Amino acid sequence: xxxxxxxxxxxxxxxxxxxxxxxxxxxxxxxxVVVRTLQQWREHGHGANKLDFWQRGIAALSExxxxxxxxxxxxxxxxxxxxxxxxxxxxxxxxCEALHFxxxxxxxxxxxxxxxxxxxxxxxIAVHRYTDQVIFTPGTLKTGSGDYYSVFTxxxxxxxxxxxxxxxxxxxxxxxxxxxxxxxTDPLPPLPAGEQAGQAFHELWPAGEEAAxxxxxxxxxxxxxxxxxxxxxPEETATSELSPYIALGMISPRxxxxxxxxxxxxxxxxxxxxxxxxxxxxxxxxxxxHLLVGYPRLSRGxxxxxxxxxxAWRDSxxxxxxxCEGRTGYPLVDAAMKQLVTRGWMHNRLRMVTAxxxxxxxxxxWHRGEQFFLQHLVDGELGSNNGGWQWxxxxxxxAAPYFxxxxxxxxxxxxxxxxAFIARYLPELAELAPxxxxxxxxxxxxxxxxxxxxVDHRAARQRALEAFAPADNG
Numbered sequence: 001x002x003x004x005x006x007x008x009x010x011x012x013x014x015x016x017x018x019x020x021x022x023x024x025x026x027x028x029x030x031x032x033v034v035v036r037t038l039q040q041w042r043e044h045g046h047g048a049n050k051l052d053f054w055q056r057g058i059a060a061l062s063e064x065x066x067x068x069x070x071x072x073x074x075x076x077x078x079x080x081x082x083x084x085x086x087x088x089x090x091x092x093x094x095x096c097e098a099l100h101f102x103x104x105x106x107x108x109x110x111x112x113x114x115x116x117x118x119x120x121x122x123x124x125i126a127v128h129r130y131t132d133q134v135i136f137t138p139g140t141l142k143t144g145s146g147d148y149y150s151v152f153t154x155x156x157x158x159x160x161x162x163x164x165x166x167x168x169x170x171x172x173x174x175x176x177x178x179x180x181x182x183x184x185t186d187p188l189p190p191l192p193a194g195e196q197a198g199q200a201f202h203e204l205w206p207a208g209e210e211a212a213x214x215x216x217x218x219x220x221x222x223x224x225x226x227x228x229x230x231x232x233x234p235e236e237t238a239t240s241e242l243s244p245y246i247a248l249g250m251i252s253p254r255x256x257x258x259x260x261x262x263x264x265x266x267x268x269x270x271x272x273x274x275x276x277x278x279x280x281x282x283x284x285x286x287x288x289x290h291l292l293v294g295y296p297r298l299s300r301g302x303x304x305x306x307x308x309x310x311x312a313w314r315d316s317x318x319x320x321x322x323x324c325e326g327r328t329g330y331p332l333v334d335a336a337m338k339q340l341v342t343r344g345w346m347h348n349r350l351r352m353v354t355a356x357x358x359x360x361x362x363x364x365x366w367h368r369g370e371q372f373f374l375q376h377l378v379d380g381e382l383g384s385n386n387g388g389w390q391w392x393x394x395x396x397x398x399a400a401p402y403f404x405x406x407x408x409x410x411x412x413x414x415x416x417x418x419x420a421f422i423a424r425y426l427p428e429l430a431e432l433a434p435x436x437x438x439x440x441x442x443x444x445x446x447x448x449x450x451x452x453x454x455v456d457h458r459a460a461r462q463r464a465l466e467a468f469a470p471a472d473n474g
Contacts, residue, residue, distance in 0.1 A: 002027065002028030002029065003027070003028045003096070003097035003098075004028055004029055004030075004031060004094060004095060004096040004097060005024035005025070005027050005028050005029070005030050005031070005096060005097060005098055005100060006024075006030075006031050006032075006033055006087075006090070006091055006094065006096040006098065006099045006100065007020050007021050007024045007030055007031070007032050007033070007099075007100045007101070008020070008032075008033050008034075008035065008087065008099060008100070008101035009032055009033070009034050009058075009061060009072075010034075010035075010101065010102070010104060010249075011104060011133070011247065011248050011249045011381075012102050012132060012133065012248075012249030012252075013054075013057040013058060013060070013061045013208075013209070013248050013249050013250050014061065014064075014209040014212075014249060014250055014251065014252065015061070015064045015065065015068065015173040015174070015209065016170075016171075016172065016173045016209060016252075016255070017170040017171050017172075017252040017254055017255055018102070018132070018171065018173075018252075019102055019130040019131070019132040019171060020100040020101050020102045020128070020130050020132065021100070021171075021173075021174060022171035022172070022174060023100060023128065023130065024098070024100040024128070025174035025175070025177070027097075027098070028097065029177050029178065029180055030070050030174065030177065031070065031071050031072075031073065031094055031096065031180070031183060032061075032065050032070055032071065032072040032073065033072070033073045033074075033075060033087070033090060034058050034061075034072065034073075034074055034075070035075045035077065035083050035086065035087065036058070036074060036075065036076045036077070036189075037077055037078060037079055037080060037082075037083065038051065038076075038078070038191075038192075038195075039078040039079055040078065040079045040080050040108075041054075043079075044106075044108070044374075044382075045371050045374040045375060045380070046374060046375075046380060047195075047374070047375035047376055047377075047380075048194065048195040048196070048197060049197055049201065049344035049376060049377065049378040049380075050344075050374075050377065050378055050379075050380050051191060051195045052191065052195060052196055052197035052201065053197075053205055053207055053244060053248065053344075053378050054248060055188070055191050056202065056206075056207035056208070057207040057208060057248050057250055058074075058188055059188055059207070060207050060208025060209070060210070060211075060250075061208070061209075062185060062188065063208075064173075064208075064209065065185070066185060067176070068173065068174060068175075068176050068177060069176055069177050069178065069179055069180065070174075070177065071180055071183045071184060071185045072185045072186065073090060073094075073185075073186050074186040074187075074188055074189070075087070075090060076189050080108060080109075080111075080112040083112055083115075083116060084112075084115045084116045084118075084119035084120070085119065087099065087116055087119075087120065088119050088120055088123055088125070091120065091125050092123075092125075094183065096125070097125070097126060098125060098126035098127065098128055099116070099120055099125060099126070099127050099128070100127075100128045100129075100130070101113070101128075101129060101130070102129075102130050102131070102132035102133060102249075103129055103130065103131060103132070103133070103137075104133065105133075105134075105138060105289045105290075105292045105293050105383065106292055106299050106382045106383075107292070107296050107299030107300065108299065110293070113129070117129070132249075132252070133249065133252075133253070133289065134253065134286045134289050134290070135159070135163060135167045135168070135253060135254070135257070135286060136159065136162070136163075136167065136286070136290075138289060138290040138292075138293035138294065139290075139293060139294070141155065141158050141159060141162065141290065147294075148290060148291065148293075148294030148295065149287070149290070150291075150304070150397045150398065151397070151398045152283075152284060152287050152398045155283070155287050155290070156280060156283050156287075159283050159286070160268060160269040163268065167254075168254050168257060168258055168261075169254075170252070170254050170255065170258060197344075201344065204343065204344075205244055205344070205345075205378055207250065208250060209250045209251060211245070211250070212242065212245035212250040212251035213251065213255075215240065215241065215242055215245065216240065216242060216251060216255070216256060216259055217259075219239075219240040219241075219242065220259055220260065220263055223237060223238050223239070223240065224240075224260075224263070224274050224275060224278060225274060226238050226274070227239070227274040227275075227277055227278055228273050228274050228277045231277070231348075231349075232349045232415050233349075233415050233416070234336070234339075234347035234349060234350055234415065234416060234421045235416060235418075235420045235421040235424070239347070239348065240278065241345070242256065243345075243379035243384075244345070244378045244379040246282075246285065246379075247379045247380070247381040247384075253282055253285070253286065256282055257279060257282060260275050260278060260279050260282075261275075261279075263275055264276070284384075284387075285383070285384055287387075288383035288384050288386070288387040289383045291304075291383065291387065291397060292382065292383050295397075298382075298383075298386055298390075299382065301367050303390060303393075303395035303396065304390055304395060304396040304397045304399075305394075305395050305396065305399070308393075308394070308395040308468075310470075311395075311467060311468065312363075312467055313363055313364060313365040314362065314363040314364055315364075316362065316364065319362045319364065319454060319455075320358075320362070320364055320368060322451075322454050323337065323354075323357070323358050323362060323364070323369075324337065324372055325337070326338045326341075326425075326426075327451050327454075328357065328451075328453065328454050328455075329445075329450070329451045329452050329453035329454055330357065330408040330409065330412075330453060331412060331419070331422045331426055331429060331437055331438060331439070331440070331450075332350070332353060332408050332409075332411055332412035332415075332416060332421075332422060332438070333353060333354055333357050333408050334425075334426060335421055335422045335424070335425035335426050336350035336351075336353060336354045336425075337354060338425040338426065339425055340354075340373070340376050340377070341376055342425075344376055344377060344378035345377065345378055345379060346373075346377070349411075349415055351373075351388055351392075352388070352391075352392055352406070353406055353408055353411050354369075355369055355388065355389050355392035355393065356392045356393075356400070356404075356405065356406045357406070357408055359389075359392055359393040359394075360392075360393075360405045360406075360460065360461070360464040361405070361408075361455050361457070361460040361461075361464070362454075362455065362460070363460075363463060363464060363467055366389045366390060366392070366393035366395060367389075369389055370385055370386060370389040373385055373389070394468060402464075402465075402468035402469075403465060403468070405460075405461050405464055405465075407457055408457070409438055409439045409457070412437075412438040412439075413435075413438050416438070417434075418434040419432075419434045419435070419436075419437030419438060420434075422437045422438070423437060426450070428448040428449055428450055429448060429450060431448075432444060432448070
């Protein structure tokens with residue numbers, strides 16, 4: 001008789017194209033488990049938006065597993081440190097032959113998984129680990145000198161050259177299994193009151209693999225046709241907004257890539273520029289996951305460029321609070337920050353603008369901005385969030401050169417030409433003429449109550465150049 005298999009669901013909250021689940025189901029009847037470590041997740045910086053989405057994703061997963069007669073057990077513990085012993089005890093209680101899970105790549109997650117592997121192996125319980133969240137296992141794509149890629153374009157070329165049917169092969173959801181007598185699905189404990197998002201947020205970000213599949217289909221049916229031309233314009237609906245679903249694995253990168261390739265006559269690297277542009281964004285996410293493994297210091301809050309450790313960052317709580325609260329006096333920056341705190345998400349162009357404003361105009365350390373984003377983002381994920389912030393701050397891999405300093409006013413004029421996005425999130429400016437919304441004059445600011453700029457762009461640019469030049473010169 002086939003032995004029971006335990007599948008540990010983490011940031012892979014789905015049943016379709018789930019590598020660990022598929023392999024486990026081939027070996028015997030499956031039991032699922034989620035280890036809910038709220039304290040650890042909070043220590044990692046995740047806020048209520050992400051935790052609420054996570055919670056609803058687990059609930060949606062439980063429903064999908066119930067339809068397959070797969071019980072889902074919930075281990076509600078505090079930290080990663082307790083995870084190995086808790087999983088060992090559960091595996092023994094359920095008389096499971098093996099534990100199966102898909103790898104994660106943050107440093108703490110890697111250490112946790114090594115301890116789990118060692119603890120269960122010492123108890124003669126088999127542990128099976130899989131590459132699932134990326135197409136290539138980190139370490140298998142390297143430069144000719146054997147190093148991890150630190151520049152995206154060569155990584156993308158290598159990725160496209162080596163990707164094939166084996167890497168993109170998807171797994172069907174397992175068949176409905178026979179009832180498992182005596183083992184029931186656990187109820188999901190509610191989140192503490194302060195970590196529950198409201199109904200409007202639930203409607204904005206419905207959780208689960210069905211919602212993710214619907215969003216992918218809508219994007220490929222309509223939005224993608226204008227992706228390259230409109231993706232930088234925050235008032236347009238040109239992006240997929242799939243990042244929260246990918247971050248928690250409610251949809252797999254293979255599902256996204258295969259769906260895009262199917263619209264592009266089977267091609268990933270050439271053909272329709274809208275599709276290939278979106279595909280390259282998916283590969284950017286994988287690039288950052290590889291970097292977490294190749295450069296563990298990224299998980300410790302350190303810069304990729306070690307020479308930038310000595311940068312003379314400013315410590316201004318007043319300026320930081322103005323940035324967080326959308327009171328900088330630069331309308332595009334402030335509207336973007338309002339979008340972040342109200343939607344739990346920010347348009348990618350605006351992530352670059354706001355991050356560069358904090359690190360270059362205000363000379364405030366990128367790690368503070370990274371933490372603030374993670375606290376609010378529903379799609380907050382270490383690799384992409386850290387990579388984006390260090391790109392903007394010119395401290396990271398493949399980063400913007402230190403002398404690239406976005407002018408937030410000209411960015412607004414270029415990417416929000418009618419000020420529609422600004423008006424949506426700064427209603428006090430909505431009555432101004434469209435072009436005046438980019439840079440209200442002194443009288444307009446007094447009339448609307450909108451603040452004066454907290455820093456002059458030209459003076460801030462010069463200050464940033466002087467601060468970064470010593471680091472650039474080594």
